[in-house]
Amino acid sequence: MMEYLLNGFADAFSMAVFPVLVLGVLGGVILGALPGLTATMGVAILLPFTFGMAPTPALVMLIGVYIGGIYGGSIAAILLKTPGTPASAATVLDGHTMAIKGLAAKALSIAAVASFIGGLISTIVLIAIAPILADFALRFNAPEYFALALFGLTIIASVSAKNIMKGLLAGTIGLLVSMVGLDPISSVPRFTFGILDLYSGINIIPVLIGLFAISEGLNQLEKLSSDTQDIPPKFDYKLLSFSDFKKILPTTIKSGLIGTSIGSVPGAGADISAFACYNEAKRVAKNPEEFGNGSMHGLAAAESGNNGVTGGSLVPLLTLGVPGDAVSAVLLGALIVQGLTPGPLLFTQNPEIVYGIFSSMIVANIVMLIIGFLGIRFFCRIIEVPKIIMIPIIIFLSVIGAYAINNSMFDVGIAITFGLLGFILNKLDIPSSPILLAIILGPMAETNLRKSLILYEGSWSFLYDRPIALAFILFAVFSVYSTIKLKKKERLAEEKK
């Protein structure tokens, strides 16, 4: 194995591979930073360009885009409160608050370091225990997926700021939105009102753009004074210090490991992972009240968690031929185009390519860290752009981003509708992130619950007679209990003050 890995490193630094790797990561960072353009879209756009390339540089470039894209999403999330990708939605919670406090450079450096550590852990785990994790993921059936989704939904309580009921209300709104379209089991149209575009359901990207970017644009517009005398915010360029690094390291490592495990479960992507890691970091934190108010731990957990998925999602892809998320589904296509068959035989028939990918992933994470740090000063300039110019830029990018997903003005309409909804909810102190979380997890929960009921002929016994499902349900109960306890503690502390 070591021999293949070393050869892989030699390949990664060769003139045929290294430039495309750097280009891939850089392109991924730019794409990820643009609202609406996700890592999945970046990999899909570049896929045709790899047809004429040799297998290793082709796959390395796409993986570079993937790694860069997941990190890039955090830049817009921190600076503009606009997650570039769904995976960065959890980054907004603390990253943007840090930026508002004048700590944009520090937040960006934490994001870069946490993404690097998360990605690196994920790659090391991928190399070391890929077959074991793949075996674990293989045991997942409908009841386990339902339990996993249920556990994910309990995170809503944690990201609900002050009032859990308001967070739950937002969650139910998201769940109802996720049910628009053809029912996944019986294909009965639900809430479609005869509109053809609604039959395939509501795409999450325009919702994300609307809830976070457009509503933020409207919020900023409201704060804008009509005299247009805009004073640029002052902030220091202080990066992450060594003592801060030591503080966030345990959270980052733990989140990287959780992210890798979540990524290795087919169907659970970087978005779910970021929220799960954020929730876990908040649950065990000494000062959980700091979460949502610019906590370094919260930011590090979300970023390490989403980049942790990059290696994890390749576990089922490379070992079983089952893609872990949308990006690895595109990568599966890339492997097939190159004449490679993903699965256990890939390790024996083409070990040089598999280990070449592994080595390049480590190099890609290092390149991402360097680009992240080199770019901080440049990225920070975005905050200095006067708001009078920045607001329409956010709105225009949002509209174009929403359109670019399916070349559809219908998606633009969805983004605007959710923009207005997000704006009004913000006024009512109802958080937007539970809506997004519910839209991601709702279909997973519903489909797998109904599949389980079919599997168990109407019996609900799958909730307690399957160990993995039971474990997730217990985690869910524990998560809700600890959140309620925590909120009670916070309330009592506030009342004392």
Add this chain to the structure above:
Amino acid sequence: MLNRNIFFPSLVIFLSLVFLVLISQFEEPRYQDAPVGAGFFPAVIAIIQIIICSVLIIQYKKKQKPQKEVTLISSHSIFGFTFLIGYAVLITLVGYLPASLIGFTYYLLFYRVKKPLYYVTAWIFVFAIYFLFSEVFIISLPEGLLFF
């Protein structure tokens, strides 16, 4: 004046009741082997929504403290809504490039921006996005109904 903390949950309760009526009208599949149908999950959520909103109203009534009401929608946000919708309509009619140039310029004029640099930045941004999407990413931007 309507109180938003009562009005919004009440509106959601009303909408949930409408959803429950709509759910009862879902088509029946020709063959149903599942113990629960397409309406089960949405109905459960609509009922949960009604419960949550009722709790929110009760919570508010119990805790009611005199608090300063902040206007829900200001003149700036009304401009924002109309600008957003206007831009979406314009982009459908004349396409990305003219709509964005007109939209950005109108926005700056509305806020009485006098610095020429801001106008130049706006136009450069519009062209840069056009170039990036259409030439680099090869993603076609809306061309507008009038130009077809």
